Amino acid sequence: MSQTQLDAVKLDGAGPVYDQIRRAIRDLVLGGTWPPGTSVPPEHALMEQLGASRMTVHRALVQLAREGLITRRRRSGTVVATPPASHAMLDILSIPEEVAQLGQLYAHEVLSRRDGRPSAELALRFGLKRGEKVVHLVTLHRGDDTPHVLEERVIHLATVPAAADGDFSETPAGDWLLKNSLWSQAEHAISAVSAEPEDAALLGIGSGDPCLLIERRTWNQGAPVTAVRLLYPGTRHRFVGRFGPYGPI
Amino acid sequence: MSQTQLDAVKLDGAGPVYDQIRRAIRDLVLGGTWPPGTSVPPEHALMEQLGASRMTVHRALVQLAREGLITRRRRSGTVVATPPASHAMLDILSIPEEVAQLGQLYAHEVLSRRDGRPSAELALRFGLKRGEKVVHLVTLHRGDDTPHVLEERVIHLATVPAAADGDFSETPAGDWLLKNSLWSQAEHAISAVSAEPEDAALLGIGSGDPCLLIERRTWNQGAPVTAVRLLYPGTRHRFVGRFGPYGPI
DNA sequence: ACTTGCCAATTGCATATGCAATTAGATAGC
DNA sequence: GCTATCTAATTGCATATGCAATTGGCAAGT
Numbered sequence: 001m002s003q004t005q006l007d008a009v010k011l012d013g014a015g016p017v018y019d020q021i022r023r024a025i026r027d028l029v030l031g032g033t034w035p036p037g038t039s040v041p042p043e044h045a046l047m048e049q050l051g052a053s054r055m056t057v058h059r060a061l062v063q064l065a066r067e068g069l070i071t072r073r074r075r076s077g078t079v080v081a082t083p084p085a086s087h088a089m090l091d092i093l094s095i096p097e098e099v100a101q102l103g104q105l106y107a108h109e110v111l112s113r114r115d116g117r118p119s120a121e122l123a124l125r126f127g128l129k130r131g132e133k134v135v136h137l138v139t140l141h142r143g144d145d146t147p148h149v150l151e152e153r154v155i156h157l158a159t160v161p162a163a164a165d166g167d168f169s170e171t172p173a174g175d176w177l178l179k180n181s182l183w184s185q186a187e188h189a190i191s192a193v194s195a196e197p198e199d200a201a202l203l204g205i206g207s208g209d210p211c212l213l214i215e216r217r218t219w220n221q222g223a224p225v226t227a228v229r230l231l232y233p234g235t236r237h238r239f240v241g242r243f244g245p246y247g248p249i
Numbered sequence: 250m251s252q253t254q255l256d257a258v259k260l261d262g263a264g265p266v267y268d269q270i271r272r273a274i275r276d277l278v279l280g281g282t283w284p285p286g287t288s289v290p291p292e293h294a295l296m297e298q299l300g301a302s303r304m305t306v307h308r309a310l311v312q313l314a315r316e317g318l319i320t321r322r323r324r325s326g327t328v329v330a331t332p333p334a335s336h337a338m339l340d341i342l343s344i345p346e347e348v349a350q351l352g353q354l355y356a357h358e359v360l361s362r363r364d365g366r367p368s369a370e371l372a373l374r375f376g377l378k379r380g381e382k383v384v385h386l387v388t389l390h391r392g393d394d395t396p397h398v399l400e401e402r403v404i405h406l407a408t409v410p411a412a413a414d415g416d417f418s419e420t421p422a423g424d425w426l427l428k429n430s431l432w433s434q435a436e437h438a439i440s441a442v443s444a445e446p447e448d449a450a451l452l453g454i455g456s457g458d459p460c461l462l463i464e465r466r467t468w469n470q471g472a473p474v475t476a477v478r479l480l481y482p483g484t485r486h487r488f489v490g491r492f493g494p495y496g497p498i
Numbered sequence: 499a500c501t502t503g504c505c506a507a508t509t510g511c512a513t514a515t516g517c518a519a520t521t522a523g524a525t526a527g528c
Numbered sequence: 529g530c531t532a533t534c535t536a537a538t539t540g541c542a543t544a545t546g547c548a549a550t551t552g553g554c555a556a557g558t
Contacts (some may be wrong), residue, residue, distance in 0.1 A: 055543070055544080063509090073509075075506090077509080192460055210455065304513070305511085322520080323521065324520055324522060324536090326537085504556095509549085509550080510548075513545085514544090515542105522536095528532095
């Protein structure tokens with residue numbers, strides 16, 4: 001725990017002290033100032049730095065640990081957690097992982113790539129502004145050689161400039177982004193559509209067959225990172241979640 | 250807070266005291282012993298009853314409040330919360346509410362009802378045993394007179410005997426169950442299917458058009474309560490969720 | 499080198515205490 | 529009856545204190 005890290009924790013004076021501490025650290029984590037693996041200063045150090053009692057600091061840290069942002073171990077200390085790869089219902093699943101969990105052999109193929117300003121039609125489909133430079137990718141993912149999902153994605157170059165030089169034939173764009181960018185917010189939408197003829201051909205299904213369409217947009221601190229449309233053959237996929245009356249279990 | 254309620258709280262001696270208290274109360278809530286609206290004994294009472302300090306009791310209650318099981322107000326005390334009507338992504342939404350949120354006028358119609366042992370085909374579709382007595386309902390829900398969703402449901406009479414006398418023409422079965430039964434666990438699956446001709450006709454869409462199929466099964470303490478298949482016209486519906494890297498936000 | 503044992507750092511837990519904030523219900527005053 | 533006020537119950541928060549449990553890393557011994 002360097003001095004830098006200690007100094008980074010700043011209270012804003014709004015609300016209970018333990019919650020100020022909690023939010024301050026949360027923001028450092030979500031904002032990327034403290035990336036996964038960073039050591040969080042020990043309770044004693046925060047206590048002196050912030051002028052709060054150890055129990056108050058403790059309360060903030062315990063809560064953050066329960067929220068999954070940090071992990072704590074006696075003697076070893078507290079470190080920023082690595083975000084879990086998947087969440088209950090639908091998530092920033094890595095598609096290679098998704099396929100591997102089905103016990104299938106993964107492969108993917110970049111069908112097209114175009115960098116630059118989007119066409120009118122593309123801008124409409126992804127809600128882009130005409131001027132924004134993006135990478136536009138179409139990728140087919142396969143499991144055991146049968147088509148698994150058809151992915152169409154845009155990556156915002158303003159937010160992720162490194163994507164211009166990314167090679168997505170080795171690592172699919174989704175996984176590449178997980179390693180090379182940060183995100184703080186995502187939105188999913190799920191709906192059912194009929195397969196267009198050309199999509200159906202790629203997926204090896206009949207034209208007009210039902211598909212699950214998952215659209216996901218991702219931001220970092222308000223700046224758009226990427227948007228993706230995942231088209232799953234409806235008959236071959238389902239998404240499952242478990243709940244209790246008060247929330248996911 | 251009656252004596253009954255105080256006596257109901259029993260610790261099991263496993264793990265930290267605050268967690269024993271938390272689990273004891275959680276179980277009373279989830280098990281239905283303390284239904285929504287029940288007063289939870291004040292901290293002082295629990296403290297004496299359990300021989301723990303107030304801060305320890307406090308910690309358990311604060312955590313339960315954060316989990317949404319109870320609500321607390323100064324001076325008024327602590328009461329068991331009413332489960333939220335909807336959760337992030339997909340949930341035990343009341344369909345009338347769902348329609349009302351779209352600003353539409355709700356109506357529904359029970360298309361068929363049969364009580365008794367399931368046919369072979371029905372048992373297969375819902376994973377029932379042939380011997381189990383169930384109520385089998387098909388209901389069409391409308392918003393502003395256009396079909397909203399087609400519901401097919403079975404209710405397990407062994408778990409919810411009162412359903413035999415339920416009248417589902419006034420209150421749809423889903424809402425009736427929310428009031429007249431308990432559930433502790435649910436499982437959702439979401440997939441895309443083509444509309445069968447008869448379903449398409451009822452929903453006013455083309456035969457073979459894509460639909461979102463949501464299948465939900467609900468249990469209480471391991472005993473099956475109900476299972477439902479909700480068929481939404483795919484073009485008219487989408488389900489949206491928001492997430493951060495560490496979970497729903 | 500390798501093992502063993504010990505020390506100290508760090509978190510986990512519980513208690514006791516005191517005060518602040520909120521507000522239901524009682525009481526007093528009109 | 530109605531309103532203003534007071535009182536006390538209840539939760540919210542912070543502190544100080546002490547001990548328990550875990551374990552990284554060092555030191556001593558072989």
